[in-house]
Amino acid sequence: KKDPKKGAEFEKYCEELLQNIARPYGDIVENKSAVTGSLPPSKKGDHVYTVAGLSKKIVLDMKDYTAKLTLRKDCLDMLDTAMQNRGAEYGILISKRKSALPGEVGMFQEYENNKLILALTADDSEDALTENAFLEIAVKLARQRLHEQTGSINPATIIDKIKKVEIQISRFQGLKTKCSSINTTSDAIKRDLGEIETEIQESLTKISDSF
Numbered sequence: 001k002k003d004p005k006k007g008a009e010f011e012k013y014c015e016e017l018l019q020n021i022a023r024p025y026g027d028i029v030e031n032k033s034a035v036t037g038s039l040p041p042s043k044k045g046d047h048v049y050t051v052a053g054l055s056k057k058i059v060l061d062m063k064d065y066t067a068k069l070t071l072r073k074d075c076l077d078m079l080d081t082a083m084q085n086r087g088a089e090y091g092i093l094i095s096k097r098k099s100a101l102p103g104e105v106g107m108f109q110e111y112e113n114n115k116l117i118l119a120l121t122a123d124d125s126e127d128a129l130t131e132n133a134f135l136e137i138a139v140k141l142a143r144q145r146l147h148e149q150t151g152s153i154n155p156a157t158i159i160d161k162i163k164k165v166e167i168q169i170s171r172f173q174g175l176k177t178k179c180s181s182i183n184t185t186s187d188a189i190k191r192d193l194g195e196i197e198t199e200i201q202e203s204l205t206k207i208s209d210s211f
Contacts, residue, residue, distance in 0.1 A: 010096050011046060014062040014120075017132055018049060021139050026052040037085035045082035049139065056146040058139065059088035065100035072102045072111075079115045090142040094135065095119045107169070108134055108162045110155060113145060122169045131169070133204035137162070140211040158207060165203045172196045 011033070018029045028050040036043055049058040059082045069075050079091035091114065098107050098119040108118045118134050141155060172193065179189055 010064045011062050014060075014094055014135065015047060017135050018047060018060070018139070021136050022049065025143070027143075028052070032086060038087060039081070039085045042081070042085050044078070045086035045088070048086050048088065049142075051143055051146055054146060056090075057086065057088040058090045058092060058142045058146070059083050059086040060092045060094060062094035062096075064096040068100055069095070070102060072104060072117075075102065075105070075117050076111055076115055079117075083114075089114060089146055091115045092138050092142060093117045094138075097121050097123070099123070106163065107131070107166050108138070108159070110141065110159060113155075116142065122166075123173050131165075131200075131204065133201075133208055134162070137204070137208050137211075140208065144211065158210075161203070161207050165200060165207075168196060168200045168203065172200065 015029065015031060021027075022029050030048045030050070031046070032048050033043060033046045037045060044061070045059040046062055047060045049060060050056075051058070059079075061078065061082055075093055079093055083089070083091045093116070095101050095117075096119070098121065101107075101117060101119055105117050105119075107122060108116075110116045116138050118138050120130050120132065120134060122131075137158065141158060144155075175189065175193055175196070179193075
């Protein structure tokens with residue numbers, strides 16, 4: 001899966017993913033990026049995801065950040081403001097790339113049971129794997145929080161499984177980088193890359209299906 005392009009194109013890419021996630025539930029996704037919210041003149045909170053059957057909302061900000069967000073507190077403050085501006089109970093910050101997020105966040109991390117930060121790609125290369133499933137899992141986790149249902153799903157277990165997938169992604173990217181540096185890729189390495197990619201997709205599918 002190719003890495004989506006910059007800026008507005010990335011936001012549109014994420015919006016289409018959200019629409020696909022919302023459709024089976026009858027949830028509603030609204031683009032609010034040009035609409036002033038409850039904290040005028042602020043327009044923070046790009047998209048509002050309304051959960052069907054509830055008067056509760058998820059706000060999502062998605063950006064191709066060109067400058068690194070160095071402090072976790074700044075990310076959480078951004079989400080707090082977006083949540084207040086859009087009257088949402090849960091906030092998700094989506095970065096195109098992991099390198100734009102604070103180091104301790106990694107690619108996927110929940111905070112305070114009502115905020116989640118994630119990245120869709122592990123590196124900055126044009127052929128980086130785009131982990132669309134991360135966004136699907138994030139929305140499912142947020143929906144579960146808003147429904148106040150834990151059931152058999154432990155959010156901490158979900159996060160732990162995601163971290164294991166991150167290790168697999170790091171292996172994939174490391175092997176791919178090594179291939180680039182030697183200018184040749186053996187059939188064995190190609191096979192290893194294919195197997196790791198398959199493992200990543202299977203792991204993410206299992207996590208998503210567990211909700």
